[in-house]
Each structure stands twice: as structure tokens, then as C-alpha cells.
Amino acid sequence: MLTRKLFACLLLSGFFAAPSALADLVFSSPPRESRAKGEEVYQPIADYLSKVTGQKVIYRYPDNWLVYQRDMQKGIYDIVFDGPAFIGWRQDMQGHVPLVKLPGKLSFVLVVKKEQQKIRALRDLAGRSICAFPPPNLATLTVLYEFDNPSRQPLIVETQSFPGAYEGVMNGKCVAGILQTKIYEKLAAERDGTKVIFSSRGVPNQAFTAGPRLVPELKAKITQALLSSEGKVATRKLLAEFKLQDFEPATKEEYAGLGKLLRDVWGFDLAESR
Incomplete structure (x- = not known):
């Protein structure tokens, strides 16, 4: 039987301390929308994942792209929904695993006006203007990656939409424009006047990933949950943003090597990061 004195010593030493609570999991996504919109779309997912995992999942809205990139590089995010370049980088550098996509x-395509005779290939755009989203947008990264000499790259004229990039080419604001292939095909059918000088290979779509603080069993549970009918309800606003109906399983193999697209984005060079 424990004496009163021994019990007090054991209590002070932490022998009878309650087990520490599981740490909160941090969930985030790029700041492509306002904070209010981000919370509207992603908070229901965080709430659902809290229920599924039995751990508190906190949705963290990054105020801007620099904050998003900084916190990602620091390994703060446990669960992320974003594009293939970031997924490939986290997979290589932080042990994240794609779950569903x-x-x-x-x-993507790079287009110029049909009557443009000086620009026939990518190399002809060195030092010339391209209407595009600012990096680290995937479309822009995909094209810039083709220019391996930093001093011989095109100049990005920022636009806020793919139709805006197309219009920039048509009205002479830019020599060329970068567009998602399907959007370009629709715009070209409605308003002819451009030609494609570069087409990228297809890469897998955006996906949820989970980091090393989640055990494999928990990752599997989240995957199954996001693919379930209840998961479809929790993610319906996110799916609606992309006009899609469902997610599908994702694999590490399909995102392997895509982190290289971030080569020229500060802090993401794979060689320097190692």
C-alpha cells in the first residue's frame, strides 16, 4: 500500500499524470480566395476530418502566398489541398502522401496571334511579354520551367484569369498568353485569332495530402472518409468550385518528380532544400 508521502512524490514526478492530448492537426490550402470564402469552403471539411480522425483538425487560412509557402516549408501543415507541383515537393521533402484527387x-498551352511571325517557338519569347497568372501558379510554372536560363526568360504580365490572358494577346497587351488547354479550346472556338506554339504534357489534378504526423492507418481512414457519401457532403462546396462531382484515389507515383516545377520559386529548389 502506498504511503501518503510516497504517493505525493509519485504525483509530483508525473507518475500518475494523464496522457497528453493528441496534438491538433493543421489543414490548409492556397489563398486563392478571400478568408471568408476559404472558411466557407474548407471549414466543413476540417470539421468532418475532426470527426473522422478523433483529433481536432484546424483549418488555417494563409493571408497570402508568401505566408502559405513559408508555413509549408516549415512543415506546419499536416493536411493540404493544392496542386501537383506543391504535392510533388512535399512528397519528396516532407514525406507527405497523396490521398484523394x-x-x-x-x-496548358502558350498562344500568340495567328499573324505573329517572329514567335515560332518558346525560345523566341525570351525577354518578351506573356500574359499569365503570377508564379507559383501551375500554368505559369509549367511554361517557365522550359526556360533553363534565368536571364533568358519571358516577362510575366499578371492577369487574373485565363480569359484575361487570351484577351491580352488579342488586344496586344502581351505577345503571348498561357491558358489551361480546355479553356483555350473553348475561347478559340468562340473567337478565332490565335495559334498554339507550346503544349504541356498533362499532370494529375489537385489533391489532398497528409504529412508524417499522421500514421498510415489514419491516412487510410481519411482517404476512405473523403471518398464516402458523407465525405462528398462535407466537400460539396469545394467540388462545386471546380464543377466536379467526386474525388478519386491518388498515388505517390503520379506526383513523383513534379516538385521540380518549383525550381525557380524561392525556398523550393529540391537540391538546395536537401
Whole structure:
């Protein structure tokens, strides 16, 4: 039987301390929308994942892209929904694993006016203007990756939409424009006047990933939950943003090597990161 004195010593030493609570999991996504919109779309997912995992999942809205990139590089995010370049980087550098993805592949084209005779290939755009989203947008990264000499790259004129990039080419604001392939095909059918000088290969769509603080069993549970009918309800606003109906399983193999697209984005060079 424990004496009163021994019990007091054991209590002070922490022998009878309650087990520490599981740490909260941090969930995030790029700041492509306002904070209010981000919370509207992603908070229901965080709440659902809290229920599924039995751990508190906190949705953290990054105020801007620099904050998002900084916190990602620090390994703060446990669960992330974003594009293939970031997924490939986290997979290589932080041990993240893709869980479920949006269906289909992403590909992009670089276009100029049909009557443009000086620009016939990518190399002809060195030092010339391209209407595009600012990096680290995937479409822009995909094209810039083709220019391996930093001093011989095109100049990015920022636009806020793919139709805006197309219009920039048509009205002479830019020599060329970068567009998602499907969007370009629709715009070209409605308003002819451009030609494609570069087409990228398709890459897997955006996906949820989970980091090393989640054990394999928990990752499997989240995957199954996001693919379930209840998961479809929790993610319906996110799916609606991309006009899609369901997620599908994702694999490490399909995102392998895509982190290289971030080569010229500060802090993401794979060789320097190692």
C-alpha cells in the first residue's frame, strides 16, 4: 500500500499524470480566395476530418502566398489541398502522401496571334511579354520551367484569369498568353485569332495530402472518409468550385518528380532544400 508521502512524490514526478492530448492537426490550402470564402469552403471539411480522425483538425487560412509557402516549408501543415507541383515537393521533402484527387489531368498551352511571325517557338519569347497568372501558379510554372536560363526568360504580365490572358494577346497587351488547354479550346472556338506554339504534357489534378504526423492507418481512414457519401457532403462546396462531382484515389507515383516545377520559386529548389 502506498504511503501518503510516497504517493505525493509519485504525483509530483508525473507518475500518475494523464496522457497528453493528441496534438491538433493543421489543414490548409492556397489563398486563392478571400478568408471568408476559404472558411466557407474548407471549414466543413476540417470539421468532418475532426470527426473522422478523433483529433481536432484546424483549418488555417494563409493571408497570402508568401505566408502559405513559408508555413509549408516549415512543415506546419499536416493536411493540404493544392496542386501537383506543391504535392510533388512535399512528397519528396516532407514525406507527405497523396490521398484523394480531383479527376482528370491539367495541361496548358502558350498562344500568340495567328499573324505573329517572329514567335515560332518558346525560345523566341525570351525577354518578351506573356500574359499569365503570377508564379507559383501551375500554368505559369509549367511554361517557365522550359526556360533553363534565368536571364533568358519571358516577362510575366499578371492577369487574373485565363480569359484575361487570351484577351491580352488579342488586344496586344502581351505577345503571348498561357491558358489551361480546355479553356483555350473553348475561347478559340468562340473567337478565332490565335495559334498554339507550346503544349504541356498533362499532370494529375489537385489533391489532398497528409504529412508524417499522421500514421498510415489514419491516412487510410481519411482517404476512405473523403471518398464516402458523407465525405462528398462535407466537400460539396469545394467540388462545386471546380464543377466536379467526386474525388478519386491518388498515388505517390503520379506526383513523383513534379516538385521540380518549383525550381525557380524561392525556398523550393529540391537540391538546395536537401
